[in-house]
Amino acid sequence: MTVKQLPLPDLVAQCVRLGVPGVGLWREPVREYGVEAAAALVRDAGLTVTTLCRGGFFTSEGWEAENRAAIDEAAALGTDTLVLVSGGLPARGPGLRDLPAARARIADAIAALAPYAAERGIRLAIEPLHPMFAADRCAICTLDQALDIAERFPAGEVGVVVDTYHLWWDDRAPAAVSRAGAEGRIHSFQLADWITPLPAGVLNGRGQLGSGAIDLAAWCELVEQAGYSGPVEVELFNDELWARDGVEVLEETVEAFLGV
Amino acid sequence: MTVKQLPLPDLVAQCVRLGVPGVGLWREPVREYGVEAAAALVRDAGLTVTTLCRGGFFTSEGWEAENRAAIDEAAALGTDTLVLVSGGLPARGPGLRDLPAARARIADAIAALAPYAAERGIRLAIEPLHPMFAADRCAICTLDQALDIAERFPAGEVGVVVDTYHLWWDDRAPAAVSRAGAEGRIHSFQLADWITPLPAGVLNGRGQLGSGAIDLAAWCELVEQAGYSGPVEVELFNDELWARDGVEVLEETVEAFLGV
Numbered sequence: 001m002t003v004k005q006l007p008l009p010d011l012v013a014q015c016v017r018l019g020v021p022g023v024g025l026w027r028e029p030v031r032e033y034g035v036e037a038a039a040a041l042v043r044d045a046g047l048t049v050t051t052l053c054r055g056g057f058f059t060s061e062g063w064e065a066e067n068r069a070a071i072d073e074a075a076a077l078g079t080d081t082l083v084l085v086s087g088g089l090p091a092r093g094p095g096l097r098d099l100p101a102a103r104a105r106i107a108d109a110i111a112a113l114a115p116y117a118a119e120r121g122i123r124l125a126i127e128p129l130h131p132m133f134a135a136d137r138c139a140i141c142t143l144d145q146a147l148d149i150a151e152r153f154p155a156g157e158v159g160v161v162v163d164t165y166h167l168w169w170d171d172r173a174p175a176a177v178s179r180a181g182a183e184g185r186i187h188s189f190q191l192a193d194w195i196t197p198l199p200a201g202v203l204n205g206r207g208q209l210g211s212g213a214i215d216l217a218a219w220c221e222l223v224e225q226a227g228y229s230g231p232v233e234v235e236l237f238n239d240e241l242w243a244r245d246g247v248e249v250l251e252e253t254v255e256a257f258l259g260v
Numbered sequence: 261m262t263v264k265q266l267p268l269p270d271l272v273a274q275c276v277r278l279g280v281p282g283v284g285l286w287r288e289p290v291r292e293y294g295v296e297a298a299a300a301l302v303r304d305a306g307l308t309v310t311t312l313c314r315g316g317f318f319t320s321e322g323w324e325a326e327n328r329a330a331i332d333e334a335a336a337l338g339t340d341t342l343v344l345v346s347g348g349l350p351a352r353g354p355g356l357r358d359l360p361a362a363r364a365r366i367a368d369a370i371a372a373l374a375p376y377a378a379e380r381g382i383r384l385a386i387e388p389l390h391p392m393f394a395a396d397r398c399a400i401c402t403l404d405q406a407l408d409i410a411e412r413f414p415a416g417e418v419g420v421v422v423d424t425y426h427l428w429w430d431d432r433a434p435a436a437v438s439r440a441g442a443e444g445r446i447h448s449f450q451l452a453d454w455i456t457p458l459p460a461g462v463l464n465g466r467g468q469l470g471s472g473a474i475d476l477a478a479w480c481e482l483v484e485q486a487g488y489s490g491p492v493e494v495e496l497f498n499d500e501l502w503a504r505d506g507v508e509v510l511e512e513t514v515e516a517f518l519g520v
Contacts, residue, residue: 097475134428134429135473145431168359169401170391171359171360196396198392198460200460202457202458213356214357215357
C-alpha cells in the first residue's frame with residue numbers, strides 16, 4: 001500500500017531489484033490482478049507474501065462471507081497471516097453509540113471465523129487502530145484489547161499486529177508488546193511515522209520513516225526483545241507519497257528503513 | 261469557546277437569558293476584554309466562572325511565567341480551576357521523539373506550579389487529550405496518566421478534567437472515572453460529541469451534543485455515580501458552528517444539553 005501507484009508486476013520486480021524479500025499485499029489490487037496470477041507472480045519472483053490486508057469490519061453486514069473470502073485469498077496467495085481491521089460502530093441500529101457492544105460483536109465474529117482460518121493454515125492478526133478511528137474503522141484501540149480477544153484462541157491461530165503508527169502514544173503498549181511476544185502472538189510488525197498536521201479524514205497522513213514523532217528504533221528494539229524475528233512491514237498511507245513516482249518512493253522507503 | 265464568535269458581554273447576557281448558570285472562559289478573550297473587567301462583568305451578572313482554559317504546554321519554552329500568569333488570571337476571575345493542556349513533544353532538542361521524557365517534564369512542571377496555584381486558591385486540572393494530539397498538544401493521553409500525576413498532590417490542589425471527546429474510546433476510562441471520583445479529583449466535566457470525518461488538523465471537528473458517536477447520557481451517569489456534582493461544561497471546537505450566529509448556536513447547545 002506504501003506504493004499503491006505501482007502495478008503488481010512492477011512492485012514485485014522492484015522489490016526483487018532492491019533486495020526486499022517479502023511484501024504485504026492488499027486484497028483490492030490482488031483481486032484486480034487475479035488471485036492465482038498474483039500468487040504465481042510473487043512466488044516465481046522468490047518473494048514472500050508477509051500478510052494479506054485485510055479482513056475484518058465485523059460490525060458491517062455481510063462480514064462473514066467477506067472474511068471467508070479473504071481467508072481463501074490469503075491461503076491462495078501462500079501467506080500465513082490475514083490482518084483484521086475490526087470495524088467501528090455499526091452504521092444503524094440500537095448499537096449506534098455502544099462501543100462495548102461493538103467490541104463484543106468483534107470478539108464473537110473472530111470466534112466464528114477462527115476455525116475456518118485455522119483449517120486453511122491462516123493466522124488471524126487483530127490490528128488495534130489508533131483511537132481516532134474508533135468510531136468508523138476499528139473499535140479495538142489498544143494492543144491490550146486486541147490481546148484480550150486473541151488470548152481466547154491458540155497463539156498459532158489468532159494473534160495481533162503491532163503497528164507503530166497506531167500504538168506509539170500508548171504508555172501501556174511496551175508492556176503489551178512484551179505480553180504479545182511472550183505468547184508468540186505478534187503476527188505482524190508494521191512501521192509508519194506520525195506526522196502533523198493530520199489531513200482531513202486522517203487516513204492518509206502517515207509519515208515516511210524518520211520524518212515524524214515516533215522513536216522507531218526503540219520500537220524495533222522493543223519488538224525484538226519481545227522475541228519477534230519475523231518480517232517488518234512498512235505501511236505508509238500518504239496522499240503525497242502516492243502522487244509521486246512509485247519506484248522513487250520505494251527506493252526512498254528502503255533507504256529510510258535501513259536508517260531506522 | 262463553543263460560541264467564540266460572541267463578544268464577552270453578549271455571551272454573558274445570553275447565558276443569563278437562557279438560564280445557563282456558569283461559563284468556562286478562555287484566556288485570550290478574557291485578556292482582550294481585560295481580566296478585571298471580565299471578572300466584574302461575569303460576577304455582576306450572577307454567573308460562575310466554572311474554569312479558565314488554559315495553562316499547560318509545559319514542554320515549550322517560557323512555560324513557567326506563562327502558567328503563573330494563567331493562575332493569576334484564574335484567581336482574578338474568581339474561578340477555582342485552571343485547566344491544563346500539558347503540551348506534546350518538544351519542538352527541538354534531544355527529546356524530540358521521547359514521549360516518556362515529555363511526560364516526565366510535564367509532571368515536574370506541575371510539581372513546580374502546584375504550590376503557587378494552591379496559595380492563590382486555584383486547583384490545577386490536568387486534561388488528558390485524545391491520543392491524536394499526543395505529538396503536538398498533549399502527551400497525557402489517558403485519564404489514568406493524568407491521575408498518576410495528580411495523585412502526587414492533595415486532591416484540592418491537583419485534579420483532572422473528564423472530557424468525553426478525549427476519553428470516549430478508552431475501555432479503561434470508566435474505571436479511571438471511578439478512581440478520580442473516589443479521590444475527589446474530578447475538577448471539571450466537559451461534553452462534546454465525536455463526529456467523522458475529522459477535519460484537517462483535527463482540532464475543530466467536535467460535534468454538537470447528540471450528533472455523534474458518544475453515548476453522552478452514559479458518560480453523565482458514570483461521572484455522577486463517581487460522586488461528581490459540579491458544573492457540566494459543553495466545549496465544542498467546530499468551524500461550522502463558529503461560522504454561524506452565536507446566539508442561535510448557544511440556544512441550540514442548551515437544547516442539545518437538556519436532551520442528553
